[in-house]
């Protein structure tokens with residue numbers, strides 16, 4: 001097939017593994033989106049704060065969505081595929097078979113998900129070491145990173161998992177291995193979740209100090225001793241076996257992966273905003289903050305030199321944009337919290353029935369309901385008496401305190417649809433205030449941010465975007481210079 005400029009079309013497949021689903025997109029060489037497909041993935045919570053997935057289930061979902069987006073396309077014109085995924089921990093044995101990460105011994109469940117908080121005691125001990133690598137994760141390691149999870153496996157599942165394990169992968173690196181047979185890791189995952197330094201490599205003293213000296217003795221072969229920049233071409237490309245699974249030609253290029261938030265950040269932070277009369281036009285890219293908002297929100301800001309922001313992950317060199325340092329703020333549950341609040345409310349069945357009758361999402365229905373009940377007031381004023389503290393799953397940034405819990409004040413005895421809508425609004429506002437706290441911490445440390453670029457599932461919600469603009473715009477700054485741009489990924 002020839003395009004308008006008569007050059008042969010080339011196609012590329014991007015696969016995005018989020019918390020709740022896998023998505024694939026087919027794009028041409030100009031970056032135009034031609035096809036999209038998604039597929040839900042399984043999730044287990046065998047006990048409170050233990051969250052597990054299956055690498056086989058996720059790979060199968062990657063295959064389903066990839067086959068869908070390339071349907072009807074001449075496979076000779078497909079040039080490459082790349083993966084991004086949540087930063088969950090995948091465990092395989094020495095023959096690359098799944099190993100159980102649970103007391104039940106269910107090897108199907110071989111992934112400890114990013115939001116799993118089982119390793120609380122382990123992360124406390126890691127933080128007590130005050131090792132210098134902790135300076136590069138905001139001063140405090142999160143229970144959501146990989147070192148505490150590895151220590152938990154060694155301490156709690158030594159016989160059934162730790163001793164048998166041959167490979168611990170971040171999920172994005174598992175997917176690129178599955179596609180190519182190459183065990184090289186992406187600099188993105190190792191720097192952001194595993195304490196690897198882009199400049200100095202692994203720090204043996206850290207792993208020895210926390211009791212995981214066996215990883216060092218093994219020359220890091222289980223967690224990665226070949227590291228490539230995101231986007232680098234892996235080995236000989238797609239293996240025949242993976243090609244068959246995915247419905248693609250063998251040998252096409254496969255890129256070293258990215259964590260999902262970093263792929264989103266890379267996708268939006270350099271957006272060409274010319275012609276939209278936005279104040280950020282002509283401003284440096286370092287004045288932009290990419291906010292990737294799905295189950296969680298991740299706040300990605302870049303700088304020319306390292307900036308140490310207490311309670312905000314990083315600074316990470318070249319982990320998202322080559323040559324730039326990255327700081328990553330975050331809120332562990334945002335979309336997940338909205339779903340929890342709305343679905344757990346007594347008026348949810350009524351909401352669902354009304355939304356279905358109008359062929360709307362529950363969020364679109366709630367937004368229109370808020371417009372109805374606000375009367376002459378701006379919608380934000382509906383919550384003068386009701387307030388939410390959103391740290392139901394701890395605070396990732398800037399307080400970096402996993403022990404924090406959520407809170408609602410101003411509840412009444414009524415539980416009708418108006419109450420649900422107002423609770424939903426208060427939750428959206430609380431999340432937006434959380435973003436504001438992160439921006440303030442980043443600015444206090446030296447960032448200068450004037451524009452938020454939102455993407456991910458929550459950016460489909462105009463109320464969520466508007467509240468972020470209103471609440472971060474009141475940050476003592478010239479309101480004219482604050483704006484939120486939305487890009488759907």
Ligand SMILES: Nc1ncnc2c1ncn2[C@@H]1O[C@H](COP(=O)(O)OP(=O)(O)O)[C@@H](O)[C@H]1O
Nearest residue numbers: 018019020021294295335336363456457458461
């Ligand atoms: N149409 C929509 N309107 C408003 N919010 C939505 C919509 N679709 C999804 N969401 C929100 O987005 C979240 C999921 O975002 P997504 O980017 O798909 O997550 P993940 O990458 O973590 O799987 C959900 O928790 C939900 O709150």
Ligand SMILES: O=C(CO)[C@H](O)[C@H](O)COP(=O)(O)O
Nearest residue numbers: 018019086087261294295296
């Ligand atoms: O820790 C993260 C990135 O560093 C993400 O929060 C995690 O990967 C989950 O992402 P999502 O909310 O898009 O599913």
